[in-house]
Amino acid sequence: MTKAVRYNEFGGIEVLRVEEVDSPVPGDRQVLVRVKAAGINPGEAAIRTGAMADIFPSTFPSGQGSDLAGVVAEVGVGVDRFSVGDEVIGFSEKRAAQAELVLVDLDNLTHKPREVSWAVAGGLYVAGVTAWGAVHSVQLDKGETVVISAAAGGVGSLAVQLARRAGATVIGLASRHNHEWLQSHGVIPVAYDDGVIDRIKAAAPDGIDAFIDTHGGGYVELALALGVAAERIDTIADFAAAAKHGVKTEPGTNARPGAEVLAELATLIAEGHLEVPIANAYPLTHVRQAYTELERRHTHGKIVLEP
Template identity: 40%
Template sequence: MKAAVITSFGEPSVLQVAEAPRPVPGPGQALARVRAAGVNPAEIQARAGAFRLHAPAIIGFEFAGVVEQVGPGVDESLVGERIAGWPDSASQGSYAEYTVSSNFTTIPDGVSFEEAAATVIGADNAARALGLLNIRPGDTLVVTGASGALGSAAVQFARRRGVTVIGVAGTSNADFVQSLGAIPVAHGPGLVDRIRAAAPGGVDAALDTAGKGPLPALVEVLGGPERIVTLADRDAARYGVAFSAGHSGNRDSQPVREALDLIAAGAWTVRIGRSFPLAEAADAHRLVATGHTHGKVIILP
């Protein structure tokens, strides 16, 4: 099969298309023909050498595709189904024509492969973070990075749960954030004052999906770090804030399926910024690194 194979870690150019062995599904696994793979900041870190992966490696942490084969213990009727989920190995990922997975959900009719692949990590991480924050109807929640895949999923889940959302994003994304049902607030200097102006009754909790320095402002707004969670800032402990990373032990396909069903019903927005063929995976990484994607970046193997 063709895959973007990393033989040494470093700059985007290390993503080189090459032939790689097609994986074989083991017990509990499905082999999927990958039709779309989301591109995430964590994959940029992995490509650069984080996570101590061993070369050769195929990265890509979320996918949508079609089941071609199943391993022992998996219902044979799944063959031919459209699925979205997580590859089982961080080094046998979705930047490839095939991947294997034991954690996935089926894709409902009316949802494209690109939309499904763009939803997996965002919906799962957002739902987990809102649970950690113990979000309740009537709360007022600040979400930073509200126009991104993680942030927009958090906004939409929170709004559906009766929460008022202050969505922090760039001014060019204000209309999009407002379309999700949030009150848009521009990031940057003066953020504390702008949040307070948008929420004169106060703020109950905050979720950081941006990871570009807003934690001190969020701590100031809330008067402490207790009801703040970040999905993106690994320096969170400096501010007493909880950091929550997605990993194989906490991934949940249920909120992914909830979001996909809402997409099919026309009640959920997923924004695709740009799609790249597998041969241009390096360019996809370069675009994500700019932070100005205006939607999820997708690789089409």
């Protein structure tokens, strides 16, 4: 038997349980991973409440989570790239990552560099691949200016760094206590409260070329008000506004398989070119506390569970 996060009905944080379940057995081209860290993400909370049931239908009991990093415990038939004891980063497509033992398809894994911590590796997939996709979606050229909302959050903190690596001038919308971190990464910080549009214009007198919204709540309309073309706006949060205004919600034409992007991001981290801030780490049994912190939506960086 092994422990895993489960819930038996849609609802708030109170429906989450950590339960004893049967230990999984790898099938063909599957790897059994003993999890060292598993990230948590806002989308998982939305799925759990039923708010995204039309897009992500659920069956109960349901597991939770995509991000994971750990050690290979067992391999199935046809697995030739990984061996027992290998340290790996990956993702589950079965909403099962928040557990002690997780089955992962072979193509959803990459090796973890020694220099990348377990917490960073475990929280990398959703935020990292989403940030990578959003930056590529708006097709930044060197010298252009992009605004990124929630710039110190899990996705935003990576998107600002990737946009800087693309050669863009980056304006990051964030609360004032995160401005020092943004400045240290070459980002122009702007407070997101009343008067934000005037502050953005003052920070970019020559105009804004692109906008990445990682928060929702009116930023698509703000981008349009700034004169940004719809095809240069990407939102990962406001799908209603995207449908209304024809802005992007997907990674764009340069998308690559998730494990391939994970490997690229892990190499950047290992070489010191990309930082993944870790806001907090909780034991698996404290999953409710972890999501309570996450759903306040003021986190700088990633929150992870450590089974």
